Amino acid sequence: MNPLSDKYIREQIASLDHISPPTNWNAENTWHRVAGPKIWYKRKVYKAASLAVILLFLLTFFWPYTNEPTGKHTGPIYLTEIEIIAPPSTPTRNKLSTPTNKEVVSILTDTVQMQEVNTFLGTSKEEAASAHELAHTAPVKEKHDTAVKLIIESDSTSHSQLAQKRASDSTSSLREKKEEIPRMSSPVISISLHADHSKKTPQKVQRSIIKLRNDYRYTTSKKVYSLQINK
């Protein structure tokens, strides 16, 4: 064969290019295969979108935990313990060996119940009574001679006197006070106090209550409240 034959063959084959092939080929089937990858791309997009949604969900869920090391607290604050630091001159049986020689009086209070009480603040008489009852159910480590019940009221004029009166009463008289609660129109916050000694005078306790209330109002971001008892 020579180059002339090559040229002839090329021309002959080229002339056949636009004639339908002598096979059972169905162009429509091949077209569907060509168009198929487009659908595949759509699926790819759907998969990517689903993945993004899952990632977003996971990020939303774990985001609060990632903020903890920075010291920012995003969730609710739970009050678990209140400490009252009394001056050294306060008559007491249990002295701590701290450098300042201050006595620490523990106040145990149930945070959840505190919050429940707050939700009932000043709505109705029944609710106020319920709130007070809830305050009573707070788990207090009681001793026979030292348990003192404090009721802190938001009204500092009329209710502080009531609080003083109640603080000086014994535990048995609390049920009577419970009946008095509905008469109060202002919100009530109850805290169960457990003191280690019973020598505190009602006046001292009252001052402590006032201080406690102030600190409670202004230091809600802390978990542990340190309150100074004034003599």
Next chain:
Amino acid sequence: MKQTLRIIEGCIAGKRRYQRKFYDLYAVPMYRICYRYLKNEFDTEDALSTGFTKVFENLHRHTFKSEKHLYNWLKKVMINESLMLLRSQIRFQSVEMSTDIGGFQSADALQQMDAEEVYALIQALPKGYRTIFNLYVIDGYSHAEIANELDITESTSRSQLTKARKLLQSQLKTLQVR
């Protein structure tokens, strides 16, 4: 060419209607090209569908001055796809010549054949010979390009082409004798 350019623009924009038009224009010749190499309907469909998919993905990277330019690019894509399928199948080996071809006027005999007969003659060649013959004689590849495409040496390409020619001449002689 204006209409073809509009179709190409539609294809680049991802419009299915224009892609279908483009496919209808070139599916038959491209099928012919792929089938010339593969000689198998299933493989040809595979090469054709993969080839068109690649064409639609890469159309935006090319600027076509004429329809012939576009046609040659399409042809090259389809040939590449066919060769992809062929690479694992081709065994370049020598085929014994059964007849003496000395003194046979193959060119004259060839010119008495019509296009379909020539086509059938080429299709009857063994896979390795057919591939080299198609690439060199019909599609105009050089031996260097063939060596590169098929991962063989240039001398192998030359020797395979020579053997393909001789086999073709022997077949032409057989046809002439009949």
